[in-house]
Amino acid sequence: MALAIDDVRRVAQLARLRIEDAQAAPMLAELNTILHLIGEMQAVDTSGVEPMSHPRDVAQRLRADEITEPDRRAALLALAPRAEAGLYLVPKVIE
Amino acid sequence: MQWEIVIGLETHVQLSTRSKIFSGASIAFGAEPNTQACEIDVALPGVLPVLNARAVEKAVRFGLAVDATVNRRSVFARKNYFYPDLPKGYQISQYEIPIVERGSLEIVLGERSKTVRLTRAHLEEDAGKSLHEDFHGMSGIDLNRAGTPLLEIVSEPDLRSAAEAVAYGKTLHALVRWLDICDGNMQEGSFRMDANVSVRPAGTTDFGTRCEIKNLNSFRFLERAIEYEARRQIDVLEEGGTIRQETRLYDPQRDETRTMRSKEDAHDYRYFPDPDLLPLEIGADSLHSIAQSMPELPGAMRNRFVATFGLTPYDASLLTTSREFAHYYESACAGLSGTTPKLVANWMTGALAARLNESGCDITQSKVAPEQLRALIGRVADGTLSGAMAREVFEALWAGEGEVDAIIERRGLRQISDSSELDRLTDQVLAQNAAQVADYRAGKAKAFNALVGQVMKVSKGKANPQQVSEILRRKLALPGYFLPGA
Incomplete structure (x- = not known):
């Protein structure tokens, strides 16, 4: 499977990355190299091998359902470019 | 189609x-x-x-x-x-x-x-x-x-319908x-x-193109959004159009759904x-250990209520809408058998549910305790109270006027079931309503109900209507009894 230039633009759009036209062609070549490698790996017979979702072979540890985090609103809001009335302010978005 | x-x-x-x-x-x-x-x-x-x-x-x-x-x-x-x-x-x-x-x-x-x-x-x-x-x-x-x-x-x-979707949502x-x-x-x-x-089209098995309606936060909106959306899709198809797969929003004010985003920009x-x-x-x-801690489930309890108490599946499902409501029912039914548990169900889904609704209470805040409801229904079953009297006692219980028997005494609500008293009342009414007696004998069934009503009236609502009917029927069946002028 090989990508076309439109796939590169679409993936970039989904990832909110700006790709200039001059960058799109080299990017396409690089992505296709990666896909080629994946193609080679997919050719390996993996029947009977359990799919791996994490490289470490241990299970998730759980925490007790307790409230441990204090209110740090002032400190966290101070990190934002703009805040008001206890809210983070962002450019207007209406879906 | x-x-x-x-x-x-x-x-x-x-x-x-x-x-x-x-x-x-x-x-x-x-x-x-x-x-x-x-x-x-x-x-x-x-x-x-x-x-x-x-x-x-x-x-x-x-x-x-x-x-x-x-x-x-x-x-x-x-x-x-x-x-x-x-x-x-x-x-x-x-x-x-x-x-x-x-x-x-x-x-x-x-x-x-x-x-x-x-x-x-x-x-x-x-x-x-x-x-x-x-x-x-x-x-x-x-x-x-x-x-x-x-x-x-x-x-x-x-x-397969908005009603089924609502039933699923509520369940x-x-x-x-x-x-x-x-x-x-x-x-x-x-x-x-x-x-x-x-x-x-009815009878086909392939799915049509679907639309997703987002964020319905009430069962009423769920029902209306589905009804509107199905109607919209049918109209489009019947006019020869095609449905676009898209996400739509329901607007409760205008009672319609409208496009939020289509599949192309999904x-x-x-x-x-x-x-x-x-x-x-x-x-x-x-x-x-989680399996051990599971309560009896509403479906199982529903089936048990049907089997043990002879309820309809519908009544049983109303009683098992919450664990608290079901537990109230079980407490109220403790020690009861025969048709009485069915009466308890009727009271809970009728008068009690109405009162709870009106006052915005849930069952745990009910002003009538399960034991009181059981006592009340006991007094209906033993003939002390008529339906109307029981309703009055229920309202008095809700108002906090004390226990069932005390309320009955204080308000003089005992039904007249004493047959010599009922004899006297029915004789009086038959003597005073010769015209209706004649009508009844002439085959007008309505005249009978009027006579029962008269007896209830002279007893100030306290006569046991079932007994009154029986006595009246018996007396009217006697030939020559209370003929006009006799």
């Missing part, structure tokens, strides 16, 4: 934990904005999510309750999209291997019941809230809700409260539904396993 409506529902159930699914911040509703959003919830670099054990336990309880497969190993995945109330740029959810798969839910519609198959239920985190009031042309973001634990429950497209709502995994508060968004709706979420979270494993021991 006859059309069939096909509906599947996705329900977001907020799990009633104290803290968030991946952080130790509180999820209490109504806090000042951003006071319950810690470093993990606002996605500062370098933080790591740690899974809440209680959220896992509640998801497992649901899986066991719907007879589903609880996956002993499930995987968290990142669902990638960009929106300001999702600070990480992805939502942690489950994709390929959810915690719960398959299962089913039985719904009751009138005297009919139906099994709805479930596809899956997976754990995920909620997003924050965007406030679009004007902040100098900007939007305000409150991240208190970000990271609130959700269980998304997906049904198969097994529902699921009752179940999650029954299991104590969700507070069920729909105003606060603890239980939100999305409906996938399509139509097809999100491609690029799911992949979240490297920050190891696979979730549920050990045999914890599975066993």
Whole structure:
């Protein structure tokens, strides 16, 4: 499977990355190299091998359902470019 | 052409934990904005999510309750999209291997019941809230809700009408409260539904193109949105058009659905396993101890009420809408047999439910205790009280006037069942209503009811109407008895 230039633009759009036209062609070549490698790996017979979702072979540890985090609103809001009335302010978005 | 409506529902159930699914911040509703959003919830670099054990336990309880497969190993995945109330740029959810798969839910519609198959239920985190009031042309973001634990429950497209969808929604709502995994508060968004709706010619088996209606937070909106959307799709198809797959929003003010986004710009979420979270494993021991802690389920209790108390499935389903209501019923029925439990059911779903509704109380706040209701019904069964008198005693109980027998004494509500007294009253009425007696004898059945009514009137409502009817019938059957002028 090989990508076309439109796939590169679409993936970039989904990832909110700006790709200039001059960058799109080299990017396409690089992505296709990666896909080629994946193609080679997919050719390996993996029947009977359990799919791996994490490289470490241990299970998730759980925490007790307790409230441990204090209110740090002032400190966290101070990190934002703009805040008001206890809210983070962002450019207007209406879906 | 006859059309069939096909509906599947996705329900977001907020799990009633104290803290968030991946952080130790509180999820209490109504806090000042951003006071319950810690470093993990606002996605500062370098933080790591740690899974809440209680959220896992509640998801497992649901899986066991719907007879589903609880996956002993499930995987968290990142669902990638960009929106300001999702600070990480992805939502942690489950994709390929959810915690719960398959299962089913039985719904009751009138005297009919139906099994709805479930596809899956997976754990995920909620997003924050965007406030679009004007902040100098900007939007305000409150991240208190970000990271609130959700269980998304997906049904198969097994529902065939808005009424079935509502029955499913209500059954699921009752179940999650029954299991104590969700507070069920729909105003606060603890239980939100999305409906996938399509139509097809009746008798065909292929699915039509579906539209998804988002964020229905009441059963009334669910019903009306589906009805509107099905009508819209049928109109389009009957005019020779085609349905576009899209996401639509229901507008309660205008009672219509409208396009939110079409498939062309639908999100491609690029799911992949979240490297920050190891696979979730549920050990045999914890599975066993959760199974041990399960209450009797509403479906089982419903069937038991039908078998033990002779109720209809519909009445039994009304009584099992909540654990508290069902427990009230069982307490009120303690030691009763025969048809009396059916009377208790009628009182609970009638007068008591009406009173609770009016006063905005739930059953635990009822001003009439189960023992009092049982005593009241006992006095109806033994003939002391007529229906109307029982209603009066019930209102007096609700008003806190004391115990049943004391109220009956104080208000002089004893029904007249003494036959010599009833003899006297019926003789009096027959003597004074010669015309109606003649009418009755001439075959006018209505005249009989008028005579019963007269006896009730002279007894000031205290005569036992059944006994009055019997006595009147007997007397009127005697030839020559109370002939005019006799």
